[in-house]
Amino acid sequence: MILRANLKEAARSLLSSKQRTILALIGIVIGIGSVIAMVSVGKIVQEESLRQFREMGTDILTIEKDMGGGPDSKPGGGAPGPGAALRLADILAIPGACPGIDTVAPMARGGGEISFNGKKLEQAGALGVTESFLGINKLKIGQGRFLTDMDEQSRYCVIGNAVANQMPQLGGGQPIGGKIRIGDNLFTVIGVLKPVPEGGMRRFEPNTSILIHITTGMRAFVNAEIGSVTAHVRTGVSNKTAGEQVKAHFTAKAKGLSVRVTSPEEVVAQMEKQMQMFTLLLGAIGSISLIVGGVGVMNVMLVSVTERRREIGIRRALGAKRGDIRGQFLIESVILSLVGGLLGILFGVGASRIIAHFAHWQFALSTSAILLGVGVSNAVGVFFGYYPARQASLLDPIVALKSD
Amino acid sequence: MLMLQDIRKSYRIGPTEVEVLKGVTLEIQRGELIAIMGPSGCGKSTLMNIIGLLDRPTSGRFLIDGSEVSYADDDALSEIRNQRIGFVFQQYFLLSRLTAIENVELPLVYRGDAHRFTRERSMELLRRVGMEERAAHRPSELSGGQQQRVAIARALVGKPSLILADEPTGALDTQVGHEIMELFRTLNREDGITVVIITHDPGIAAQCDRSAVMQDGVIVQ
Numbered sequence: 001m002i003l004r005a006n007l008k009e010a011a012r013s014l015l016s017s018k019q020r021t022i023l024a025l026i027g028i029v030i031g032i033g034s035v036i037a038m039v040s041v042g043k044i045v046q047e048e049s050l051r052q053f054r055e056m057g058t059d060i061l062t063i064e065k066d067m068g069g070g071p072d073s074k075p076g077g078g079a080p081g082p083g084a085a086l087r088l089a090d091i092l093a094i095p096g097a098c099p100g101i102d103t104v105a106p107m108a109r110g111g112g113e114i115s116f117n118g119k120k121l122e123q124a125g126a127l128g129v130t131e132s133f134l135g136i137n138k139l140k141i142g143q144g145r146f147l148t149d150m151d152e153q154s155r156y157c158v159i160g161n162a163v164a165n166q167m168p169q170l171g172g173g174q175p176i177g178g179k180i181r182i183g184d185n186l187f188t189v190i191g192v193l194k195p196v197p198e199g200g201m202r203r204f205e206p207n208t209s210i211l212i213h214i215t216t217g218m219r220a221f222v223n224a225e226i227g228s229v230t231a232h233v234r235t236g237v238s239n240k241t242a243g244e245q246v247k248a249h250f251t252a253k254a255k256g257l258s259v260r261v262t263s264p265e266e267v268v269a270q271m272e273k274q275m276q277m278f279t280l281l282l283g284a285i286g287s288i289s290l291i292v293g294g295v296g297v298m299n300v301m302l303v304s305v306t307e308r309r310r311e312i313g314i315r316r317a318l319g320a321k322r323g324d325i326r327g328q329f330l331i332e333s334v335i336l337s338l339v340g341g342l343l344g345i346l347f348g349v350g351a352s353r354i355i356a357h358f359a360h361w362q363f364a365l366s367t368s369a370i371l372l373g374v375g376v377s378n379a380v381g382v383f384f385g386y387y388p389a390r391q392a393s394l395l396d397p398i399v400a401l402k403s404d
Numbered sequence: 405m406l407m408l409q410d411i412r413k414s415y416r417i418g419p420t421e422v423e424v425l426k427g428v429t430l431e432i433q434r435g436e437l438i439a440i441m442g443p444s445g446c447g448k449s450t451l452m453n454i455i456g457l458l459d460r461p462t463s464g465r466f467l468i469d470g471s472e473v474s475y476a477d478d479d480a481l482s483e484i485r486n487q488r489i490g491f492v493f494q495q496y497f498l499l500s501r502l503t504a505i506e507n508v509e510l511p512l513v514y515r516g517d518a519h520r521f522t523r524e525r526s527m528e529l530l531r532r533v534g535m536e537e538r539a540a541h542r543p544s545e546l547s548g549g550q551q552q553r554v555a556i557a558r559a560l561v562g563k564p565s566l567i568l569a570d571e572p573t574g575a576l577d578t579q580v581g582h583e584i585m586e587l588f589r590t591l592n593r594e595d596g597i598t599v600v601i602i603t604h605d606p607g608i609a610a611q612c613d614r615s616a617v618m619q620d621g622v623i624v625q
Binding site: 002004005009012013016310311314315316317318319320321322323324397398401 | 456458459478483485487491493497499501502509513514515516562
């Protein structure tokens with residue numbers, strides 16, 4: 001059969017000019033490999049974010065002051081204006097006022113120099129929080145204890161794992177009992193958080209945080225302001241209902257202050273949109289190398305056609321139709337691209353595995369990326385092989401027979 | 405079985421038109437062994453291309469087995485070449501990557517015949533030309549005479565009604581050339597195959613039943 005003969009012939013022809021075949025393969029392997037690696041890394045990141053997100057729970061709302069841009073934040077009209085802030089009392093009143101919310105955890109970011117033993121602590125940020133903060137953010141205590149609401153106005157702090165790890169290098173012993181300076185105040189460490197994987201859905205980085213009670217924070221921090229509040233929605237209540245209640249609460253309590261309530265669904269939707277853009281971008285970058293690889297295939301096929309002009313003439317004399325010749329060369333370029341594609345898939349999956357390993361992401365084999373690789377390499381073979389194959393099929397048999 | 409009537413062929417080389425065939429009329433009977441002879445440049449290669457359906461005449465009629473063929477489309481010409489014509493070339497033109505038997509099979513492959521059948525039939529033909537021992541060898545492992553025998557087997561494998569041989573002994577020494585001519589004569593005598601041999605060698609022409617002599621684009625005798 002023609003197909004069988006063509007497959008055999010293509011394999012032979014590719015093997016007979018090994019060097020050229022290998023060079024073309026490298027191009028295709030890198031092209032397909034980078035597309036696969038990019039797409040699969042995109043997928044891994046997406047799944048990783050979603051996984052972390054699910055760990056956080058889908059019943060968490062984030063409440064922030066609306067910084068403007070929204071339709072309900074018109075300046076003037078007796079409103080407190082942009083200077084208005086979320087007040088701690090109003091926040092703590094939420095569970096009482098809104099039946100849909102059972103817990104709230106406000107958070108205030110602190111400025112000022114942070115040091116230990118007189119030396120600056122790199123990568124550390126102070127946060128003012130409440131007792132509910134630990135549970136609502138799904139954090140765990142590694143050593144010591146967490147802050148309670150009995151620690152109001154106290155000079156205690158709980159530190160993240162990365163902060164604790166810095167302390168021995170700065171001449172400290174046990175982290176518990178150590179004294180950390182934030183601005184002008186000294187805080188005694190009473191607990192250390194368990195390490196948390198990086199890059200979660202939280203609005204802060206737990207590993208590098210120094211947590212103090214929010215009441216202390218409001219006094220100790222320069223320009224202290226409550227940036228955001230995390231609220232836990234009561235079981236059986238929809239995020240939307242709870243969100244409406246929170247908005248209504250603030251409208252009643254603080255005239256003119258508008259808040260923005262973000263639900264996990266919105267975050268996920270936003271995130272997926274961003275990830276899609278990200279994956280698309282990565283795919284586009286990969287495609288460029290794929291085109292380069294494809295041009296390599298075309299080049300090899302054109303050389304192959306030129307070198308085998310006489311062969312083409314002989315085949316035509318023996319009764320091969322133009323379509324037979326075109327098919328023969330197309331099969332050859334598709335085989336070349338498919339072999340390159342398969343190697344590229346291995347290369348791409350391997351590369352994404354290595355990236356995932358070093359970024360501490362959970363590796364996931366993406367079947368769609370593999371299907372994409374096989375499909376794309378096939379398409380590259382057909383697309384970039386068609387022109388040379390057509391050139392071969394259009395050769396005049398007499399001219400082809402005379403060439404050497 | 406072959407009928408050429410006033411075949412003309414001209415090529416355009418730059419601004420001038422060169423007429424290579426100036427009205428060739430020739431009739432070849434079934435089972436004939438005929439030589440087309442003439443000095444180089446007389447147009448015999450062009451004539452062979454037209455008879456072999458590798459080229460189309462500018463004007464004139466060309467009939468195989470009574471049907472007009474030379475103006476058919478490319479695919480149809482390919483099919484007629486495949487079914488009815490067996491080519492033998494001066495340079496053998498075997499495909500170097502294929503073994504002898506795979507070379508012989510080629511015309512059948514393009515017919516779409518099943519592998520088992522093509523193998524059997526090709527082996528039969530290799531036996532006929534005395535090359536069955538070399539079926540698995542590649543052309544580079546064969547002598548010129550052996551390669552030409554394989555090429556003849558390839559020409560015969562599709563049971564053509566016509567063998568068209570272009571200087572089949574031109575690249576061989578006299579002794580081997582004689583053997584190849586002997587093979588053509590045997591095939592012609594025993595199987596009744598029509599053989600057309602294009603040559604410039606009067607010695608070869610003398611071994612044929614009949615010879616047509618070409619000069620300057622026409623057949624002179």
